[in-house]
Amino acid sequence: MKHISNLPNEKRGSIPEGIGLRKLGFLIIAILMIITQSSVFGQSCWLEASGTQIVNAETNQPVILRAVGLGNWALQEGYMLNPQGCTGCPGTQWQMKLQYLNEGQSMAQVEAFYQSWRDNFITKADIDYIASLGFNSVRLPMHYELFLSSAQRAVRNNVITDLNFGHDTYKNSLQNWHDNDQLFNDPNLEGYRVIDNLLSWCADNGMYVILDLHAAPGGQGSDKNIADIFHDNNLWQFPVFQDVTNRLWDRISARYINEPRIAFYDLINEPNNVPGGGQAIHALLQRLITTIRDNGDNHMIMVEGNGWGNNYDYLEPFTFSPNWGLVYNAHRYWIDPADDWVSDSNPNQINRMANLVAFRNNHQVPVWIGETGENTNEWLSQNIDKLDQEGIGWCHWTYKRHDVGANAALMRIGGSYPTDGASAMAGVLESIKFQNCIPNTNTIAAVTQDLPAPWTSGCTGGSTPPPSGCTGSFQSISAAIQAEAYCDMLGIQTETTSDTGGGQNVGWTDAGDWLGYRVDIPTAGDYTVEYRVASQNGGGSLQLEGLGGGSSYGTKAVSATGGWQTWQTISHTVTLPAGQQELGISVLAGGFNLNWFKITPVANGAPTGQTIWLRGSNNQYVSSENGQNPMMCNRGSVGGWEQFTVVATGDGKVALRGTNNLYVSSMNGTAAMLCDRPSIGGWEAFEWVSLGGNALALKGFNGQYVSSENGASGMMCNRATIGGWETFTWGSVSGSRMAEESNGLEATEESFLIYPNPAVDLFKIDLRNLDFHQGVMKVTDLSGKVILTEELVKEVTEIGLSPGMKAGVYVITVESGDLKISRRMLIER
Template structure:
């Protein structure tokens, strides 16, 4: 009896510790700041984006300006393999192995060792489909016009019969679960980013794996599917404090009607999430690759508690950061970003920045840190023959070289075979406070 009591008390103590730790990890908004919900301590989220893990972006698959050899959307990479006689099953197996090898616990441990306290996970919605459903989507690659319409009809049928995103063992949920486990072990937070939305959220082919420009805005079914996805994600993870933010729609761009067109869908997604989840912060991204907030200001949204506003900063002349854009809702310049934050008393976060020389990267991060603005470096690793603006580069053969190098590529993307970009790492991390990542380490 005594041993039983001791085991019970020990188990209860462990449970109480873990419960208390989890409660102390929640983040929330307080005025224009992101804070720890328990301590009210200010938190600056310093993140790395895991580009190409779930969604391959064509320019990352081949170095330099290689015209005709680097595909744009991910589906054109698959088409290279199909056209070379690789079966659908083998292509699917390749992409499964790609996901298994590209990011592992070793990668997350390494990112944490550099001082980052969070990870932005760019998600492709198709990994939340079943294998059978994904096969229907991939059939568009073989007959774009006919099968595109068939896929939309299939989505309607699956949605009407509650067959979308409802299985617990879907690949997308496995990836999130692994990331939660790895990040929790490193006291890190996660930003879930819907990077490739159903139908495609703009005209940029790289970021959304689109078959048709602005498909999300042209076809109602894609908006319905997007809503269903966030419904299921927010149900499953509503009590997981390791997840800091839901980034509900990455980089809408060249959307006809701009914010007026985008607003109804964002409001719908906010309402859906809030039915399931009152705790997690929700990040808004505007038109123009997440920078323009005409008709998307905080006061235009109902249920707007816990909103965070986003900017993506690439190749901005440092001098321009001091000159107000004539449109106060265009917030990628630092002076506009700060003014927007202060005017609306809402937190802002730079969801992507990078892809520049080291001098620019360094001055950019220094300015953001001085102004209490969190940021996310894009990207963690990508293919190249030399150092680039990612934290690491993948050497050797490139996916665009075709079926003959598929197995080599899968080996080269492993953590042990990637090469740190030491000068880039120094430029990006030298201003991160040492020993104070403000991660979930209470």
């Protein structure tokens, strides 16, 4: 193939040197796009997660979302129906409906009342007022039933008068509607109408919207009050409700994928008393995250844990994939100020400030207070001060509710309560209107003392992000990506290739050309990128980058291969973020063809080629049992059976070979693990998941993690998330992995132990394997500042940590004469 840049200059007419004929059209189009975009898209409203902050995606400016919760609008909560209480007071919305039915109202009349309730409770006047107080966002608690058609909602309403047979009928109907794709498709459903109106009102005020699934199908716990629940925990007990929840978020995501005024999706509000705890919640949240990301939706996603959205056992950011764009929630009610900076013993329980800040910093993820309020004005004011000082956004619960006097909402609804029955329905519909509500001035003063918030950036003008030009699904990296399968490009042509596999290749590459691809990177880390190239004369080079001139991940030179159809594979190693993203291949110097490229994960931190030991969280070592019995994690020291050689399998994974020269098998999670396989297959390949320092987890072919079973029984590969039993530490048996060398002296990993790591209040240094009698230990932060110095005169020394030491990564260095050894340690607060 002849490259156009090799044509004589007289064949190029008057086009400036360096611009081929085929370039002119592309350049004109590109210039027009730039002019158009600069005039249409003056400001991007999109928000994204960046480290511990929520930021404007265009300017990278931190954005503190100060919101108001619109509770009781699209979903009534029992305590707000009559805060004074009454004999037989309804505790849920469906029980409120039942009272109206028992008082002679027809279901049609009840439904008409609730339609008017939604029409009157929140209007543009309410949103204008909230904006005037300085808030920049609102949180919309949604009831999934509003996304049902009227006929489907009628089937659900039948459960109100028949909790057993009616509920079974409803479950069966839901399954049928789901299986026949009859759910959430009508664009005029009430739920969509509510969201669309709210987005329009917020756009006029430069405000963001958080979509909160407050009442999930089946109910997300045993607290019936918050989610209009018929029977406890049905969401977790019946797969149909999870299927329906997934379908709902799929439809919401598809409808609002390009809506920048939506700050993020709050997938499930306040899971509580969940059977299976965090692991059950994780399984569903992972499914919802995958569904949303598979749509190509880049909105941030809020994760809520067990215990009313505060406990994140088995729900840490590293347990999700993809895990970019996550925001973590906490709900703060009635926390004693004296306890707020006293760490909870569980670092994953984050409603206290101490744990909230530590979780954010340790996991480098934004946190947001999805609900706070219902307290004294003094408490509200102090609470907001603490959050502001830490740069944490929050949402006041709630905007307005019924009461006889001033309350902790921003507005009070006077007059009759809904629980006063059918005779009061008309009066209630009038009293909830904005013009009839009464401001709670003291509450407003407590929560708006410093509004608008420092660092706040609103979304003005309802602008939409400029199109990237890329459309279509995100490609998996499990196979090579064909060069001609780009989603966007500049200056590229294709031709038939004679390379193995046939098809087409791209060519006619000049400096400034580029190709765009939508890819799904499963985890953040190092990847080997291979390029199938051909070049007549060489001298070319390319760069892998974020599409549009974003991050540069690495460059690679292209040498001569001997012809335009003489193919060679070249490669380099790059570090990529996780998630669905758009990558670009930019031509730095032209003169080559590209047939395909392939992205393969490098075993993350795995000590391939080394012989190691593995130790569980029970401080015992993993034993192969010589392949004769299930593997155990119950040995107090390292012998032959406790040694494994790490073997690269060639696909970014590793295998473990025992001293019996056989490989460890996951048994696909169906039985206890064995070290008895003569060769490496799928069950013998593991993903080495680095957790910092020398901590790791092993992920099997079945997508599950290896568990030590705490040494009580044979090890299994059947855990969905990483917890204590799924966390191991490793060290080199041969000493080939050096902690540090000084003057020729070597220290192996196992000769110097620090535990526990991570540490909270104290840690121990175990020097029993080192040949010296005394030394000095120093703790430094990552800037090199010495934080603590301690003389070591014992084989095992316990070191207390000052309460003033902040959470983070520190370096522990032990020195004695010519010996100097360093380790990293994580301190959690």
